[in-house]
Amino acid sequence: MNAIEVENLSRTFNDLKAVDNISFSVQAGEIFGFLGHNGAGKTTTIRMLSGQLLPTSGRGQVAGCDVVSEQKRLKPLIGVVSEHQNLYERMSGRENLEFAARLYGQTNRRVDEALEQVDLLERAKDKVKNYSNGMKQRLLIARALLHRPKIVFLDEPTRGLDPVVGREIRRLIVDLSNEGVTIFLTTHYMEEADQLCGRVAFLSEGRIVALDTPSHLKIKHGENLVKVTLDNGDNLKISLDDQDAGKKLQTLISEGQVRSLHSAEATLEEVFIRIAGRELTE
Amino acid sequence: MNTGVVAAITRKDIIDAIRHRYLLTAIITPLFVALLFRVLLPGGSTRNVLSVVVHDSGKSVMTATLRKTPQVSVVEATSADATVSEVEKRGALGGLVVPANFDADVRAGKQPELTIYVNNKKSSFEQTAFRRLVDQLVDSLVQRPAPARLVWIDVERDFDQPTRRAPALDQLLLPLLLIMTFGMTGALVVPLLLVEEKEKRTLDFLLASPAGLKEIITGKALTGIVYSVLIAGLLLGINRQLVRNWPLTLLTILLGMLLVVAVGLFIGSLLNNTMQVNTWASSVLLVLLVPSFPSLGLPSAVDTAMRLVPTYYLNEALKLALAGGVSSRIWFHLMVVFLCAVAAFSGAALFLRRRNG
Numbered sequence: 001m002n003a004i005e006v007e008n009l010s011r012t013f014n015d016l017k018a019v020d021n022i023s024f025s026v027q028a029g030e031i032f033g034f035l036g037h038n039g040a041g042k043t044t045t046i047r048m049l050s051g052q053l054l055p056t057s058g059r060g061q062v063a064g065c066d067v068v069s070e071q072k073r074l075k076p077l078i079g080v081v082s083e084h085q086n087l088y089e090r091m092s093g094r095e096n097l098e099f100a101a102r103l104y105g106q107t108n109r110r111v112d113e114a115l116e117q118v119d120l121l122e123r124a125k126d127k128v129k130n131y132s133n134g135m136k137q138r139l140l141i142a143r144a145l146l147h148r149p150k151i152v153f154l155d156e157p158t159r160g161l162d163p164v165v166g167r168e169i170r171r172l173i174v175d176l177s178n179e180g181v182t183i184f185l186t187t188h189y190m191e192e193a194d195q196l197c198g199r200v201a202f203l204s205e206g207r208i209v210a211l212d213t214p215s216h217l218k219i220k221h222g223e224n225l226v227k228v229t230l231d232n233g234d235n236l237k238i239s240l241d242d243q244d245a246g247k248k249l250q251t252l253i254s255e256g257q258v259r260s261l262h263s264a265e266a267t268l269e270e271v272f273i274r275i276a277g278r279e280l281t282e
Numbered sequence: 283m284n285t286g287v288v289a290a291i292t293r294k295d296i297i298d299a300i301r302h303r304y305l306l307t308a309i310i311t312p313l314f315v316a317l318l319f320r321v322l323l324p325g326g327s328t329r330n331v332l333s334v335v336v337h338d339s340g341k342s343v344m345t346a347t348l349r350k351t352p353q354v355s356v357v358e359a360t361s362a363d364a365t366v367s368e369v370e371k372r373g374a375l376g377g378l379v380v381p382a383n384f385d386a387d388v389r390a391g392k393q394p395e396l397t398i399y400v401n402n403k404k405s406s407f408e409q410t411a412f413r414r415l416v417d418q419l420v421d422s423l424v425q426r427p428a429p430a431r432l433v434w435i436d437v438e439r440d441f442d443q444p445t446r447r448a449p450a451l452d453q454l455l456l457p458l459l460l461i462m463t464f465g466m467t468g469a470l471v472v473p474l475l476l477v478e479e480k481e482k483r484t485l486d487f488l489l490a491s492p493a494g495l496k497e498i499i500t501g502k503a504l505t506g507i508v509y510s511v512l513i514a515g516l517l518l519g520i521n522r523q524l525v526r527n528w529p530l531t532l533l534t535i536l537l538g539m540l541l542v543v544a545v546g547l548f549i550g551s552l553l554n555n556t557m558q559v560n561t562w563a564s565s566v567l568l569v570l571l572v573p574s575f576p577s578l579g580l581p582s583a584v585d586t587a588m589r590l591v592p593t594y595y596l597n598e599a600l601k602l603a604l605a606g607g608v609s610s611r612i613w614f615h616l617m618v619v620f621l622c623a624v625a626a627f628s629g630a631a632l633f634l635r636r637r638n639g
Contacts, residue, residue: 052489072492080490086483088294090301102290103491143487 001064003028003151003182004049009058010206011044018044020206021058026199028150031173031183033193033214035272036203042186043083045203046153049184050080063150076104079144083155083186085136089129093120093139096128097146104147114142118172134165141172151182158192170196190269200268204276214268221274222266228252229260237264283500287493291501295475296508308470309509312463316517319455332412335359335368335377335399342380344419354415362397369399375412376400388423396420456521457600458574460535461542461593463513465567468542469549472506473559476550495634499547499627506543514539526606534603534612537619538596542570544626545592551633573597592622 004026011019019041026032034042047053049062051071060067065074088096097111115121118138128136137157144152154173158166173196177183187193193200194214202210210217226249228236236252238245252258266274299305337359338345349356357372359365365377377399381387387394398416400409479485479498488498514535518525525531549566553559573594588594599615 047486050490052486071494075490075492078490080487082483082486084483084486086487088298088484089482090298091294095297099290099294100487100491102293103287103488103493105286105492 001028002026002061003030003063004032004184005061006045006049007059009045009048009060010056011041011048011053012056017206019048019055022203022206022208024201024208024211026182026184028182029177029180030198031177031185031196033197033200034184034186034203035188035190035193035200036186037276040203041206042203043155046080046155046184046186050078050153051075052080076147077150079147079149079152081137081140081144081152081154081157083159085133085140087128087136087139087143090127092125092127093131093135094124096139097124097143100143100146106147110146114146117145118142119168134161134168137161137165137169141169145176149181151184152176153184155186156188157185159188166192190267190272194268202272202275210271210275217271218265218268221271223264225264227262227264228258230257231259232257284492284494284497287491287497288500288504291488291493291498292504292508295501295505299471299475299505299509302474305471305474308466309513311466312459313513313516315462316455316459316520320520332408332415333357333372333374334412334415335365335372335374336380337362337365337378338380338384340380340382340384342384344384344423345378345380347419347422348378351415365397366399369401373403374401375404375408376416378416385423388420454601456517456524456604457597458571459517460514460538460600461571461574461597463517464510464538464542464596465570465593467509467513468506468539468544468546469567469570470546470559470563471509472502472543472546473550473553473563474556475505476502476547477553477556477559481555495631499631499634502550503540503543503547503627506546507539510539510543525604527603530603530606530612531600534596534599534616534619537616537623538593538600541592541596541619541623541626544623544630545570547630548626548633551630574600592619595619595622 002025004024006025007023008021009019009023010017010021018039022041022045034045036042044053048055049060049067051067051074054068062074063077065071065077067074088099091099093115094111097114098108100106101108101111112121115124118141120135120138120142123131123135128139131139141154141157144154157173158169161169170192173183173185183196185193185197197214199211199213200217201208210221212220224240226238226240226245228238228249230236230252238248242248249261299309332353333355334348335357336345336348345356348354357368357374359368359377359379362379365379368374369377379397379399381394381396384394384396396416400412402409404412476498479488485498489495493501518531518535545566546563549559549563553562569591570593573588573591574597595615595618599612599619602609602612602615
């Protein structure tokens with residue numbers, strides 16, 4: 001059974017179509033990347049799928065629950081990490097989690113476990129306003145995981161974090177996936193999506209313009225080339241679509257002219273630019 | 283409605299409000315104002331006990347009558363000279379120096395001299411009351427019937443109500459302080475708590491959790507009510523001698539709290555950041571408080587305009603409830619307060635639902 005199923009989902013704000021008739025499904029345990037520019041409709045989609053916002057039309061089913069009519073059943077099954085660090089800053093880390101535990105009917109023991117999981121047990125008594133960005137992000141993740149959800153929505157979880165914390169969070173995401181938790185991830189970082197996601201959807205102006213595994217997208221939309229650097233310093237590009245490509249390569253190698261050989265597969269970012277028409281960071 | 287979730291939100295907000303200096307100040311301001319008035323007007327809340335200093339060397343019937351008079355406290359002075367200093371020291375209404383054989387001399391028609399000291403620091407109303415009291419006491423000595431039975435009627439009084447004396451300052455201040463309490467917690471603290479959830483995006487977290495709009499609104503409302511109950515309870519405790527009808531006063535207070543909390547939720551549902559709340563809620567607070575200001579002889583047009591403010595009816599109901607009057611008018615005032623509270627709650631729910639929908 002699919003963890004998430006979306007059919008013709010749309011959301012309009014006044015005359016603006018934030019999400020325009022999107023359809024996709026996410027398998028249980030999958031890490032699904034949802035990539036797009038700012039304002040492409042990623043967060044709106046998450047808000048609709050997590051019961052924070054009603055769709056204008058279409059249908060969404062998350063963990064077997066309709067996102068409109070079965071919100072009460074749905075909410076304990078999902079966890080959401082917002083793109084904003086929406087924590088109660090005058091409260092301590094522990095108090096934030098204790099409040100969440102009360103909302104979800106969890107015990108204080110579970111609070112300790114969640115704090116331990118994100119390595120914040122020692123700083124649990126500190127006020128959140130004194131936390132670093134990385135600590136706040138880890139606390140957000142702990143809060144989203146507190147009630148052991150089946151599906152976690154992560155909206156830009158590594159944005160603005162230093163590389164070390166970013167790596168920790170990516171490791172946590174992989175661990176969750178290995179435990180069978182479905183991850184719905186939005187990110188600006190294409191390498192992150194490439195590294196983590198089983199499949200990615202490219203969203204542009206509210207529409208899904210591509211959906212596939214990163215490797216398929218790169219093959220499909222990238223150039224089928226081999227880059228050859230010769231001993232004399234010259235660079236050659238040999239198209240693998242060329243019938244003589246194998247012969248050419250064989251000749252260069254046998255003549256001992258080749259210093260290095262690389263596939264010229266496009267990056268996910270290049271594929272995105274090709275499909276969406278502009279860079280992700282624009 | 284998930285009561286566990288409501289309790290969690292209420293608990294969180296109660297603790298969070300104390301940690302927010304601005305909110306804490308707003309919550310305790312009415313209590314601070316009440317204590318300030320007690321310091322500035324120490325006699326204010328003991329209006330019903332009139333302190334009179336007496337030096338009576340002859341054990342006059344007049345002094346005995348004075349002692350039996352309800353709401354009069356007699357302080358004995360050791361000498362005629364000590365009477366003045368006792369009046370000043372105790373802040374008494376006045377003093378009497380009753381000469382020896384006063385009663386016998388009165389009966390004999392000798393017109394003995396009775397020295398009366400009047401404390402000029404007291405209000406003119408209290409001084410008049412004291413003079414009238416002494417007149418009555420002296421008249422009572424000759425034991426003759428009153429030449430006429432006087433019927434005093436207040437012009438423009440509410441004829442459903444029994445005739446009552448003009449209210450003292452603290453009787454006017456208590457409704458004002460109670461409405462200020464509801465206003466500070468309901469119209470200022472509640473919208474700030476709600477708007478802060480929007481501003482800091484924690485509302486998104488709540489909406490993604492098992493908390494729905496109903497639970498969030500109820501939790502915020504309960505936070506306002508808890509603080510209102512606490513401060514209003516302390517105000518009533520300090521001024522308990524002013525409450526003549528406790529059940530009606532408590533009912534009025536409950537409806538008043540609901541009204542102002544609902545107004546606060548409505549403000550919070552409309553606005554999006556704390557700066558907007560600070561600007562608008564202060565104006566709303568002022569409008570809510572104006573009808574409870576002691577009358578300044580404002581033109582009738584202003585008085586009519588006041589009737590458009592729901593707290594006008596709350597203030598009227600509070601005054602009647604505190605004075606112990608049960609009449610059709612108080613039920614009318616309470617009904618207006620209740621209906622306005624329902625309207626404000628509905629408005630808040632509608633605007634928040636729109637935001638979500």
